[in-house]
Ligand SMILES: Nc1nc2c(ncn2[C@@H]2O[C@H](COP(=O)(O)OP(=O)(O)OP(=O)(O)O)[C@@H](O)[C@H]2O)c(=O)[nH]1
Ligand SMILES: C[S@@+](CC[C@H](N)C(=O)[O-])C[C@H]1O[C@@H](n2cnc3c(N)ncnc32)[C@H](O)[C@@H]1O
């Protein structure tokens with residue numbers, strides 16, 4: 001499936017729920033999330049049908065996200081059904097890791113082979129401050145469980161926010177002794193999150209990936225670890241996303257950079273996003289969405305295909321964000337990142 005700019009669209013990100021067991025400052029407001037009526041949430045049968053149709057159109061990769069996908073009951077069953085769809089050859093999950101210790105074995109049994117786990121700090125007190133609700137031990141145990149059960153690759157997502165003063169080198173060093181792929185993500189102006197100071201996203205809080213990499217290289221050289229070199233071929237973890245990967249000499253894992261603002265990757269954009277209420281979004285940085293719930297519930301595949309065409313056709317060639325306060329009204333937890 002091609003969009004109107006000639007890009008191949010083969011990756012679908014599905015938000016299973018807006019709900020979350022954490023409330024990260026850069027993703028959700030402190031309180032006051034709109035309660036979504038239960039019957040507007042796509043049922044698993046409907047998600048499976050949508051993926052079947054999307055697979056016929058060329059979608060090969062599916063990512064489950066949220067909100068927190070693991071708080072929705074029956075995720076393992078959904079993964080099993082999605083794995084059986086002809087044409088889908090990569091299913092992945094983005095999670096905060098809190099429930100992973102408990103759920104990793106059943107997810108693996110269901111056919112999931114890789115996970116991305118979000119963690120922004122190694123400091124327990126700061127973790128609770130960022131997530132408003134969480135305890136870091138649960139995520140660290142989730143990462144251990146992911147490696148133990150055999151997920152490969154296991155990627156760690158850390159959003160870099162200047163006012164959090166994160167220790168980038170400490171994070172990057174996690175890639176040395178275990179096969180972990182640490183990815184730094186530039187802080188994006190999506191939704192109405194309160195940000196670290198309660199005032200929402202601001203350009204002054206964005207740290208560019210080049211800056212992070214320079215800080216890591218300086219610290220690593222001083223510590224005698226060496227500098228990051230571009231990861232090529234088999235050194236790069238499997239994936240369909242926008243990260244650029246590097247590694248330290250002899251490291252078991254890699255260090256990746258996702259730079260939507262300083263060096264956007266829209267030219268290679270390969271994805272559509274399905275919200276939990278059945279909205280198909282052409283771009284993360286826009287509130288434009290197309291209703292797939294109605295044709296799904298009507299069993300109207302022709303209309304469903306027309307909606308997919310329309311969403312594909314409306315994908316922008318690139319985004320123009322980064323200098324103003326908000327790209328969308330919708331919060332990141334509702335879009336799925
Ligand atoms: N601007 C922008 N950001 C994206 C896009 N896709 C993913 N991201 C961001 O990249 C970060 C990591 O995304 P993940 O859910 O871990 O998935 P991924 O890196 O695309 O997936 P793989 O490479 O397949 O593992 C999240 O913060 C996303 O919001 C995109 O199309 N545009
Ligand atoms: C919205 S979360 C959903 C999945 C799951 N709850 C998690 O946290 O991994 C998906 C990804 O988006 C990232 N994210 C959320 N808000 C962001 C923002 N404003 N800028 C950049 N990344 C953001 C999160 O850190 C996470 O890696």
Ligand code: SF4
Pocket residue numbers: 020021022023024027028066067068096118332333
């Ligand atoms: S980033 Fe993930 S864990 Fe944090 S509030 Fe958003 S959806 Fe929840």
Ligand code: SF4
Pocket residue numbers: 260264265266267269270282283284285316317318319
């Ligand atoms: S910002 Fe929009 S066009 Fe650019 S990569 Fe992300 S989803 Fe694609």
